[in-house]
Amino acid sequence: MLLISCPNCGSRDETEFHYGGQAHVPYPENPNDLNDREWAEFLFYRDNTKGAFAERWLHSTGCRQWFNMLRDTVTYDIQAVYPMGAPRPATSTTAPEGATK
Amino acid sequence: MSTHQLPEHPDFLWRNPEPKSSYDAVIVGGGGHGLATAYFLAKNHGMTNIAVLEKGWLAGGNMARNTTIIRSNYLWDESAAIYEHALKLWEILPEELEYDFLFSQRGVMNLAHTLGDVRESIRRVGANKLNGVDAEWLDPQQVKELCPILNISDNIRYPVMGATYQPRAGIAKHDHVAWAFARKCDELGVDIIQNCEVTGFVKDGNRVVGVKTNRGNINTEKVGLCAAGHSSVLAEMAGFRLPIQSHPLQALVSELHEPVHPTVVMSNHVHVYVSQAHKGELVMGAGVDSYNGYGQRGSFHVIEHQMAAAVELFPIFARAHVLRTWGGIVDTTLDASPIVGTSPVDNMFVNCGWGTGGFKATPAAGLTFAHTIATGTPHKLNKPFALERFETGALIDEHGAAAVAH
Ligand SMILES: Cc1cc2nc3c(=O)[nH]c(=O)nc-3n(C[C@H](O)[C@H](O)[C@H](O)COP(=O)(O)OP(=O)(O)OC[C@H]3O[C@@H](n4cnc5c(N)ncnc54)[C@H](O)[C@@H]3O)c2cc1C
Ligand SMILES: [Zn+2]
Numbered sequence: 001m002l003l004i005s006c007p008n009c010g011s012r013d014e015t016e017f018h019y020g021g022q023a024h025v026p027y028p029e030n031p032n033d034l035n036d037r038e039w040a041e042f043l044f045y046r047d048n049t050k051g052a053f054a055e056r057w058l059h060s061t062g063c064r065q066w067f068n069m070l071r072d073t074v075t076y077d078i079q080a081v082y083p084m085g086a087p088r089p090a091t092s093t094t095a096p097e098g099a100t101k
Numbered sequence: 102m103s104t105h106q107l108p109e110h111p112d113f114l115w116r117n118p119e120p121k122s123s124y125d126a127v128i129v130g131g132g133g134h135g136l137a138t139a140y141f142l143a144k145n146h147g148m149t150n151i152a153v154l155e156k157g158w159l160a161g162g163n164m165a166r167n168t169t170i171i172r173s174n175y176l177w178d179e180s181a182a183i184y185e186h187a188l189k190l191w192e193i194l195p196e197e198l199e200y201d202f203l204f205s206q207r208g209v210m211n212l213a214h215t216l217g218d219v220r221e222s223i224r225r226v227g228a229n230k231l232n233g234v235d236a237e238w239l240d241p242q243q244v245k246e247l248c249p250i251l252n253i254s255d256n257i258r259y260p261v262m263g264a265t266y267q268p269r270a271g272i273a274k275h276d277h278v279a280w281a282f283a284r285k286c287d288e289l290g291v292d293i294i295q296n297c298e299v300t301g302f303v304k305d306g307n308r309v310v311g312v313k314t315n316r317g318n319i320n321t322e323k324v325g326l327c328a329a330g331h332s333s334v335l336a337e338m339a340g341f342r343l344p345i346q347s348h349p350l351q352a353l354v355s356e357l358h359e360p361v362h363p364t365v366v367m368s369n370h371v372h373v374y375v376s377q378a379h380k381g382e383l384v385m386g387a388g389v390d391s392y393n394g395y396g397q398r399g400s401f402h403v404i405e406h407q408m409a410a411a412v413e414l415f416p417i418f419a420r421a422h423v424l425r426t427w428g429g430i431v432d433t434t435l436d437a438s439p440i441v442g443t444s445p446v447d448n449m450f451v452n453c454g455w456g457t458g459g460f461k462a463t464p465a466a467g468l469t470f471a472h473t474i475a476t477g478t479p480h481k482l483n484k485p486f487a488l489e490r491f492e493t494g495a496l497i498d499e500h501g502a503a504a505v506a507h
């Protein structure tokens with residue numbers, strides 16, 4: 001089980017949280033301009049990174065706030081927790097071999 | 102269902118050749134799908150100058166980690182067609198491959214615990230019958246007759262309100278299935294190359310002309326990706342994206358027990374599925390861990406949850422012990438259906454997104470993907486599963502519709 005540091009509540013068990021998938025995927029600025037291909041990208045395509053991955057989590061049974069986390073998808077090590085809207089922190093660790101960004 | 106019925110442990114079933122400098126086609130991934138594809142390429146299309154490249158050992162991915170449930174009672178026509186074709190192939194493959202991999206048609210039951218479940222299940226039975234898939238609706242008493250150890254009393258949190266039943270469904274020994282395909286591939290001249298990791302692709306414009314591996318570059322006319330959990334990683338190496346997320350999926354076994362469980366029971370609602378393997382261990386699984394993961398392991402609360410469900414449904418299991426748990430990396434899509442066909446790169450073909458339920462499809466996935474690779478065009482059974490559906494919107498939504506996704 002992951003031990004996740006909620007920025008508001010501190011360390012809690014993973015079972016208190018909900019996963020929100022890839023972070024930093026903005027809603028299209030001009031939705032009317034998008035073609036089918038671009039809509040498919042926005043709706044169905046997300047990065048599937050092997051290595052350090054920026055993702056959203058919701059502390060659903062705690063403060064009920066969303067936040068972002070940088071987690072290695074191979075080791076599951078949590079490298080950073082940061083607020084929604086803040087830019088992705090730089091990682092010191094290098095991604096494992098064969099990893100994608 | 103006892104040890105003495107298991108086949109003798111086999112001698113080596115295939116050569117371990119050095120990679121050649123060039124092949125007519127290269128299959129990436131030595132799981133069930135890669136091996137079945139290679140087999141049908143050689144057998145149905147006469148393509149024998151081909152190789153299966155596996156970064157680890159044969160079937161060391163999801164192929165020998167799954168819970169081996171085989172069924173075809175999916176809701177939608179497109180799914181029923183390909184999974185039923187697979188089931189028909191399972192029925193003849195032991196003879197064709199000359200290998201008894203213990204395909205046991207002991208039936209699969211999908212339990213209903215709510216009124217919504219009941220309605221969905223009866224609808225699915227109807228759809229299955231229209232598609233020529235054997236399906237029955239059972240009331241709780243009939244459920245009990247087929248599987249006496251199931252608790253059908255109404256004093257549990259989610260009482261059993263009935264079940265769908267597919268008598269021709271069942272289980273098989275997954276590692277033996279891989280070996281059966283591998284032996285035939287080898288006999289037909291296919292090179293199976295283990296410890297050979299694909300690290301990149303060589304392209305001429307938009308056409309793939311070779312693969313880079315930790316054992317050198319290999320030229321090839323065509324590439325078929327059968328890399329399951331690592332499909333996105335390989336697609337990125339080739340320069341395109343896939344609408345896939347990789348998740349851990351866990352399973353567990355108990356110690357060996359006398360035969361007590363005659364069929365396969367799946368419950369979407371309390372979320373567990375259970376069968377008893379040929380040797381006697383209880384085999385259980387449930388859903389994926391919620392987070393993306395390439396670690397071949399997941400969180401313990403997922404195991405705890407499925408065991409709680411199992412003990413409520415099967416009180417007799419309360420005294421059993423967990424012997425072993427493990428995880429695989431499954432390639433999930435948003436409509437819970439696979440992605441098969443051409444890719445944005447010329448001469449590169451994809452077979453992925455089978456997620457939590459691709460073992461049952463192995464023979465049909467291989468047969469139809471071989472057709473696609475050999476001819477460069479879709480097979481009528483895999484055509485609906487092309488990558489384009491995410492653009493056209495013609496999704497094949499099997500979430501829930503096909504009961505738990507295994
Ligand atoms: C715990 C669990 C339970 C499951 N239960 C069921 C079930 O009951 N019924 C069912 O139908 N399905 C089930 N599944 C799903 C099923 O196992 C998969 O859908 C199916 O095995 C995928 O096809 P495969 O056998 O070819 O995959 P794999 O065996 O995973 O093959 C992919 C191979 O590609 C290799 N590879 C990856 N990257 C590279 C590279 N760069 N170079 C070379 N090789 C590479 C991997 O090492 C791997 O061996 C389950 C899966 C899991 C994990
Ligand atoms: Zn919190």
